[in-house]
Amino acid sequence: GENVEQHPSTLSVQEGDSAVIKCTYSDSASNYFPWYKQELGKRPQLIIDIRSNVGEKKDQRIAVTLNKTAKHFSLHITETQPEDSAVYFCAASRDNAGKSTFGDGTTLTVKP
Amino acid sequence: GAGVSQTPSNKVTEKGKYVELRCDPISGHTALYWYRQSLGQGPEFLIYFQGTGAADDSGLPNDRFFAVRPEGSVSTLKIQRTERGDSAVYLCASSPRRTGYGYTFGSGTRLTVV
Numbered sequence: 001g002e003n004v005e006q007h008p009s010t011l012s013v014q015e016g017d018s019a020v021i022k023c024t025y026s027d028s029a030s031n032y033f034p035w036y037k038q039e040l041g042k043r044p045q046l047i048i049d050i051r052s053n054v055g056e057k058k059d060q061r062i063a064v065t066l067n068k069t070a071k072h073f074s075l076h077i078t079e080t081q082p083e084d085s086a087v088y089f090c091a092a093s094r095d096n097a098g099k100s101t102f103g104d105g106t107t108l109t110v111k112p
Numbered sequence: 113g114a115g116v117s118q119t120p121s122n123k124v125t126e127k128g129k130y131v132e133l134r135c136d137p138i139s140g141h142t143a144l145y146w147y148r149q150s151l152g153q154g155p156e157f158l159i160y161f162q163g164t165g166a167a168d169d170s171g172l173p174n175d176r177f178f179a180v181r182p183e184g185s186v187s188t189l190k191i192q193r194t195e196r197g198d199s200a201v202y203l204c205a206s207s208p209r210r211t212g213y214g215y216t217f218g219s220g221t222r223l224t225v226v
Contacts, residue, residue: 034215036215036217043203043217043218043219044155044203044215044217046214049214089155098143098160098168099145099157099168099171100157100215101157102155102156104152104154105152105154
């Protein structure tokens with residue numbers, strides 16, 4: 001089955017700096033890669049996603065890149081703000097399978 | 113409804129007891145998922161429904177776990193003879209179609225087995 005590894009497990013940055021979180025996956029048939037943000041005690045919320053026919057996608061301060069050959073994808077947050085502090089999860093899934101496999105999360109702390 | 117609703121939000125039960133966890137997905141979402149999240153880990157897949165049928169139950173850890181979705185809307189996750197290792201947050205999610213779309217998660221049910 002699919003295996004998703006996420007790094008780093010914790011990340012601390014100064015407000016205004018950029019943050020990068022990386023994930024690798026094992027199943028070459030995976031073709032959909034969402035990212036979720038989970039604030040303390042709250043539900044995971046989808047923040048951005050990318051499909052395997054696209055190399056990069058951007059939404060304001062958030063961008064995701066995908067390298068299918070190397071089987072890795074990354075989340076980039078620019079101009080970080082304290083409210084970006086949360087746990088971020090990457091996930092991978094196939095179009096012909098319902099489930100997603102999640103990474104173990106990255107705890108991002110943005111210091112004011 | 114406007115979001116995915118899960119009840120109860122917290123459940124404390126004694127080892128060996130039976131529990132039911134309920135999920136009410138977003139209206140019109142045909143796909144419904146159950147995940148389990150332990151502290152410090154990502155959500156772990158349990159089961160996925162497309163309509164009324166369980167399309168993939170490969171994540172259920174053993175036969176103490178069972179889930180139903182009889183009318184293609186509300187789903188119930190049932191756990192028999194609970195064990196302390198079952199303690200976790202049980203998350204339900206729904207999406208408009210089977211795959212290729214991000215989930216809308218509920219707030220979860222925090223299950224504690226004492």
